[in-house]
Amino acid sequence: MDIIQLIVLGSALFFFAVVVAMTSKNKITDQYAFMWLTLSVIGVILAVALPFLNRLALSIGIAYLPSLIFLLAFLVVLFLLIYHTSLLSKQESRLKVLIQEVGYLEKELRDARNGDKHP
Amino acid sequence: MDSKILIIVPAYNEEQAIVNTVRALEKFVEYDYIIVNDGSTDMTKNLLETHQFNHITLPVNLGIGGAVQTGYRYAVRHGYDYAIQLDADGQHNPEDLRHLVSEMEKRQVDMLIGSRFLEKSNYRGSFLRRTGILYFNYLLRLIARVNITDPTSGYRIVNRRVCEWFAVDYPVDYPEVEVIAKIARKGYKVEETKVEMNARQGGVSSITPVKSLYYMAKVTFFSLIRSYI
Known part of the structure; x- marks a missing residue:
């Protein structure tokens, strides 16, 4: 070796x-x-x-073997980046729903406290 | 006229105009409204609370699409027949609300857009804005086969069917044109009716030249991809 x-x-x-x-x-x-x-x-x-x-x-x-390895490594890294972008997008859309729900629940709570003035 | 109608008002840093806008809306007692405060950093939240306006405050800023979608989710949850989008900055004239609703009920379409250009109106936008609007008009004719003279207008009314769609699927930024392309291609009926628009009462337009280019490229790209693939 x-x-x-x-x-x-x-x-x-x-x-x-x-x-x-x-x-x-x-x-x-x-x-x-x-x-x-x-x-x-x-x-x-x-x-x-x-x-x-x-x-x-x-x-x-x-x-020259390293050139092949670099090419493969580059492709793997590129694939990982796309994969992580897709994960990030998924998290973002989940987060969006959560933020909207938090806003909605806060409104419900406020209305309940104020005697439900609004629909 | 016994349809249940909700007016959705997205608001981001609109402390100068929001009170006047809501006061104008409150004259229309037959309609409900919901203001979606999109994580504003100015006094908007305090004003909404002080005046006890019907509002949802998002804990962080989601962008126009996320804010408007919150309104559509609210409309679906509370069983509204129609939802109208109206800007908080005072550009959209509440006097057109009844016209929008009656035209919507008469024409039985899925989305009715308030247009500044259908007939001669007092609106004069910048050259860039008018160019963009013309471009989107051609784009929509090409991919969705609809002739919308004012595709970027945020003043629009949709029926429950579209509300249910938007509650689960709505673009995050620059949604106006993209959603027209999407629903028109799915066979939903989209039409226009004439409205008047005012100059904004406060705040600044979020559209800069660079953003306009991004807007045009983004909408073109996504409208094409999501319409054909």
């Missing part, structure tokens, strides 16, 4: 450990924890399989 592989493996294991620690302390909810655990496991597997990947890349005509 050469130095670069050790660094990659170390980083992947560290990332995995961070995700496990955050999950155990409930800092990430289950749905996201599972996604990050899966990604970090894939990271560790890729780090271990680096020599094999290099040979595979050469055999299919890719002269």
Whole structure:
């Protein structure tokens, strides 16, 4: 195992450990924890399989493996961003309903206190 | 005339105009009104409370769409037959309310928009605003096959069927044109009738040139996507 592989493996294991620690302390909810655990496991597997990947890349005509990894990593990050935007939008629309309901309930309460002057 | 009618007045930082607007509305005893104070940071909330106007105060600012939708949810909950949107800044003339309601009942459409341009009126907007209005007119003709001379007018009346739709689905910002495209394409009847509009009594228009461009691009984009896909 050469130095670069050790660094990659170390980083992947560290990332995995961070995700496990955050999950155990409930800092990430289950749905996201599972996604990050899966990604970090894939990271560790890729780090271990680096020599094999290099040979595979050469055999299919890719002269420089990192370019492929960067492309894949970029696509994964892009996908995650869209996924998070969709989650954020969902939260926003839920929040909107809650804010409207809070306003409505506050009005009901006020009317009840004032003897229901309005419909 | 025994329809139950609600006037929805969205208000954001309208301390200068809100009292006059509501006082004018209160003359129409046959209609109910609800002011939706959209998280105003000025004295609007205090004024509404002091005068004991019928209002909902949203704890944070949701934007015009969220505020108006609150009104539609209220209309559905209280079983109103028609809901009328009316701006708090005094631009919409309450004298047109009865005209809107009687035309709505006569024509039996789903949405009736108060237009400044259907006949000659005293309204003169800026060049940018008139260009935008013309653009939206063409856009709606193209994608929804309706000819609306004043598509950005917020002065409009809808029936219960549309209220129920808007209570669950209403755009957050710049909703006026988009909802016309949406409901017209679904086969709902949208028509116009002539109204007069005044210059605003207080506050400033929220539309800047950059926002206008965003408005036009956003409405075009979403109207196209949500109408065809």
